[in-house]
Amino acid sequence: MFPFSFEWIWDMGHVVFMGGLWYALTILGIGMTYCIIKSAIDASRGNDEHHH
Amino acid sequence: MKHKKAKKYGMVIDLDKCTGCGSCMVACMAENNVPFRKDESNKLLSITWMRVYKLTNGKPFPNTDICYLPRPCMHCEGQHEGHSPCVTVCPAIATDYNIETGIVSQIYTRCFGCRYCMASCPYHARYFNWWDPVWPDGMEKYLSPNVSPRMRGVVEKCSFCFHKYQLAKEKAFMKGRRELKEDEYQTACTQACPADAITFGDLNNPNHAVYRMAKPDPKHHGRPTNPHAFRLLERLGTNPKVYYLSSREWVRRAGDNYLENESIAKKPAHHE
Amino acid sequence: MDSALIPRGVKRCPFPQFILFVAIVGAVLLWGVYAMLLCWFKGLNQTNMNDAYGFALWIWADLAVIAVGGGAFFTGLLRYIFGKDDLKNIINYAVLIGFICYSSALLILAIDIGQPLRGWFIFWHANVHSMLTEVAFCLSCYFGVLTIEYIPLILENRQIDRVPFFHHLGHNMHETMAVFAATGAFLSFFHQGSLGGVAGVLFGRPFAFREGILIWPWTFFLFTWSAAACGPCFTILITKITETVTRKKLVKDSAIELLAKISGWMLLTYSIAKTADTWYWATVTAPSMGQTLMDFYSNNPLYGIWILILEIAICGFVPAFILITKKGRKNSLALWIAITLATIGVCINRWVMVLQVMAVPVLTFESWFMYFPSWQEIATTILPVAYGVILIAISYRYLPVFPNEPELNPMETLPAQETEKEEAVEPSVDLEQELKPAEA
Numbered sequence: 001m002f003p004f005s006f007e008w009i010w011d012m013g014h015v016v017f018m019g020g021l022w023y024a025l026t027i028l029g030i031g032m033t034y035c036i037i038k039s040a041i042d043a044s045r046g047n048d049e050h051h052h
Numbered sequence: 053m054k055h056k057k058a059k060k061y062g063m064v065i066d067l068d069k070c071t072g073c074g075s076c077m078v079a080c081m082a083e084n085n086v087p088f089r090k091d092e093s094n095k096l097l098s099i100t101w102m103r104v105y106k107l108t109n110g111k112p113f114p115n116t117d118i119c120y121l122p123r124p125c126m127h128c129e130g131q132h133e134g135h136s137p138c139v140t141v142c143p144a145i146a147t148d149y150n151i152e153t154g155i156v157s158q159i160y161t162r163c164f165g166c167r168y169c170m171a172s173c174p175y176h177a178r179y180f181n182w183w184d185p186v187w188p189d190g191m192e193k194y195l196s197p198n199v200s201p202r203m204r205g206v207v208e209k210c211s212f213c214f215h216k217y218q219l220a221k222e223k224a225f226m227k228g229r230r231e232l233k234e235d236e237y238q239t240a241c242t243q244a245c246p247a248d249a250i251t252f253g254d255l256n257n258p259n260h261a262v263y264r265m266a267k268p269d270p271k272h273h274g275r276p277t278n279p280h281a282f283r284l285l286e287r288l289g290t291n292p293k294v295y296y297l298s299s300r301e302w303v304r305r306a307g308d309n310y311l312e313n314e315s316i317a318k319k320p321a322h323h324e
Numbered sequence: 325m326d327s328a329l330i331p332r333g334v335k336r337c338p339f340p341q342f343i344l345f346v347a348i349v350g351a352v353l354l355w356g357v358y359a360m361l362l363c364w365f366k367g368l369n370q371t372n373m374n375d376a377y378g379f380a381l382w383i384w385a386d387l388a389v390i391a392v393g394g395g396a397f398f399t400g401l402l403r404y405i406f407g408k409d410d411l412k413n414i415i416n417y418a419v420l421i422g423f424i425c426y427s428s429a430l431l432i433l434a435i436d437i438g439q440p441l442r443g444w445f446i447f448w449h450a451n452v453h454s455m456l457t458e459v460a461f462c463l464s465c466y467f468g469v470l471t472i473e474y475i476p477l478i479l480e481n482r483q484i485d486r487v488p489f490f491h492h493l494g495h496n497m498h499e500t501m502a503v504f505a506a507t508g509a510f511l512s513f514f515h516q517g518s519l520g521g522v523a524g525v526l527f528g529r530p531f532a533f534r535e536g537i538l539i540w541p542w543t544f545f546l547f548t549w550s551a552a553a554c555g556p557c558f559t560i561l562i563t564k565i566t567e568t569v570t571r572k573k574l575v576k577d578s579a580i581e582l583l584a585k586i587s588g589w590m591l592l593t594y595s596i597a598k599t600a601d602t603w604y605w606a607t608v609t610a611p612s613m614g615q616t617l618m619d620f621y622s623n624n625p626l627y628g629i630w631i632l633i634l635e636i637a638i639c640g641f642v643p644a645f646i647l648i649t650k651k652g653r654k655n656s657l658a659l660w661i662a663i664t665l666a667t668i669g670v671c672i673n674r675w676v677m678v679l680q681v682m683a684v685p686v687l688t689f690e691s692w693f694m695y696f697p698s699w700q701e702i703a704t705t706i707l708p709v710a711y712g713v714i715l716i717a718i719s720y721r722y723l724p725v726f727p728n729e730p731e732l733n734p735m736e737t738l739p740a741q742e743t744e745k746e747e748a749v750e751p752s753v754d755l756e757q758e759l760k761p762a763e764a
């Protein structure tokens with residue numbers, strides 16, 4: 001799973017597979033972090049214009 | 053991948069000689085600490101790394117003929133080295149193909165029991181530990197110290213007595229040798245067979261008996277060129293390292309699936 | 325009693341009635357939990373699996389719930405990426421159903437493995453060439469996506485929404501949802517496919533083995549395709565069942581019909597592709613391994629050729645033709661039949677690709693293997709169904725799952741009061757006994 005686990009090899013299989021995985025996880029992570037930080041800022045500003 | 057010195061350990065089983073006595077099964081269980089249950093009659097729940105099947109030609113008396121067929125793990129090589137059905141599917145690399153010996157290993161402490169490998173093996177050579185092993189009182193003392201017993205929830209299978217290979221290597225090393233002689237590494241079943249039906253050795257070594265008996269054709273993934281030799285389910289492309297010999301045509305035909313009017317000589321493996 | 329938690333503008337049954345319902349389903353759930361604990365503490369000898377059936381009921385249940393849970397990713401894809409706005413009326417429910425399906429799948433997998441405490445090996449010591457590894461990774465990640473998609477709905481609960489941070493969080497997550505949905509679709513494509521690959525790569529099993537492109541056997545694509553086709557049908561089916569049980573119209577017809585139509589076309593193309601695949605396999609692939617089609621379908625008590633016909637013709641083409649015609653979609657009975665058949669069809673497909681693979685003998689001197697699950701297996705398979713019913717009941721009661729509900733079911737009284745009297749009469753979630761969200 002990580003390049004430092006002993007069975008890791010730098011081959012196509014690992015790069016493509018784990019690349020895809022970490023890519024997806026990164027997007028999810030960044031997306032959620034963004035949402036949480038923005039919400040904290042919005043909340044502290046008392047910004048309440050929108051409706052859903 | 054051209055390891056000149058790489059071994060390809062394999063087995064040739066002469067079905068004309070096999071009497072179906074089951075010594076190989078017993079020897080295997082004793083050698084490898086294979087757990088057993090009080091009632092071993094359900095073969096789908098008991099563990100038999102080496103299992104002797106009884107085949108019949110299905111004909112009525114007086115033409116009835118039977119044949120006993122011992123089936124260890126075939127240590128399939130696959131279409132390219134290591135592409136065994138089971139090794140490729142294991143998600144946790146708990147079963148591995150050793151390119152130095154051609155032996156398919158099973159790492160009990162790594163296996164988490166998903167059983168995908170069992171689904172992939174057409175020979176039913178893999179067994180699941182549905183229970184924790186229970187040894188009759190005092191029997192722990194008789195277990196082999198060279199083979200780790202397995203716990204509930206993992207898969208196990210024939211290892212070609214890999215621990216015997218390791219021991220033989222160590223001994224040879226102490227004598228200053230790197231190479232093993234043919235008789236230095238033999239599996240327990242081979243040694244136990246009273247009919248001398250099982251032969252074990254290096255399929256890459258023309259001096260070994262297995263090579264001379266099976267005459268593997270390296271151009272066709274080791275397909276036997278001895279007309280009496282065959283491998284189980286040759287056509288699937290699993291490329292097994294266990295060869296069978298039989299002088300009887302129906303036995304050889306029972307080794308694989310054929311369409312109704314197909315002749316046995318034609319062996320069109322779809323992978324080629 | 326709990327009226328402060330119930331969304332504005334909708335009616336729910338009295339609290340005691342709700343509790344009674346949850347308690348009844350909860351009893352079933354506990355039965356499943358008991359069986360689950362048995363499996364964990366005593367081991368898999370509690371099941372009727374054996375060395376011929378390493379994969380059995382559970383793996384089927386997994387594949388089936390994931391297939392029918394595919395409604396979430398496909399609806400999300402249509403809604404957020406292809407901009408089918410109408411679907412906003414059903415997307416919440418699709419996400420909830422998906423969430424239930426995927427959490428169930430993960431739970432069943434955790435029971436299914438022989439050494440549950442080593443489950444993490446599949447991630448840590450991953451063999452990137454194994455289809456199962458791909459399944460495990462994508463499935464877990466996609467479950468994360470579904471959780472992310474479900475959270476905003478939870479945040480819309482009346483009381484939670486009053487907390488400014490949660491209010492903003494819900495809003496911001498909505499805004500970012502397209503990104504999550506796209507990631508979800510990407511992950512879904514791969515794990516749905518890999519589940520197909522699980523069977524398709526088994527070159528030792530001529531019944532399962534398929535050729536394909538590069539490392540992907542045809543089943544890879546067929547599974548993704550069928551999940552995208554039948555998943556939405558299951559979403560509609562559950563919606564319809566919920567509507568029946570609550571005796572309310574919850575989703576506008578336009579949304580249902582749009583989804584049904586897209587689903588119908590997907591199902592039709594899938595059925596054609598599946599037919600072609602079956603044809604090629606029966607005439608080329610299997611014979612090259614020395615077996616004919618009828619070797620796989622005869623001389624056994626269960627797997628007759630009928631199962632193939634049932635799967636492809638009756639549960640594939642028939643619902644497809646109903647769903648692609650306007651008349652079929654508009655006719656309530658026809659729609660019911662179509663979505664039910666489609667759901668059954670995909671479940672049969674998964675059954676065949678798991679159980680029949682184990683049943684067919686490959687060695688010529690072996691014969692068919694038959695299997696019937698133990699009660700522990702059945703209980704643990706029903707467990708997620710009970711869990712799903714409860715989660716749906718709770719979500720339906722406290723969260724605005726159906727944005728159209730107030731509009732479609734105007735209340736006689738003004739929705740302002742928060743007294744307990746308000747929710748006196750109307751029936752409701754309570755007859756949901758037959759609701760089978762994670763059914764599979």
Ligand code: SF4
Pocket residue numbers: 124125126127128136137138139156172173174175176177178209290528
């Ligand atoms: S016989 Fe079965 S277990 Fe042995 S190597 Fe072949 S596929 Fe694997």
Ligand code: SF4
Pocket residue numbers: 141142143144145146147162163164165166167168169170206207
């Ligand atoms: S049961 Fe064990 S050896 Fe077999 S595929 Fe699963 S983890 Fe690998």
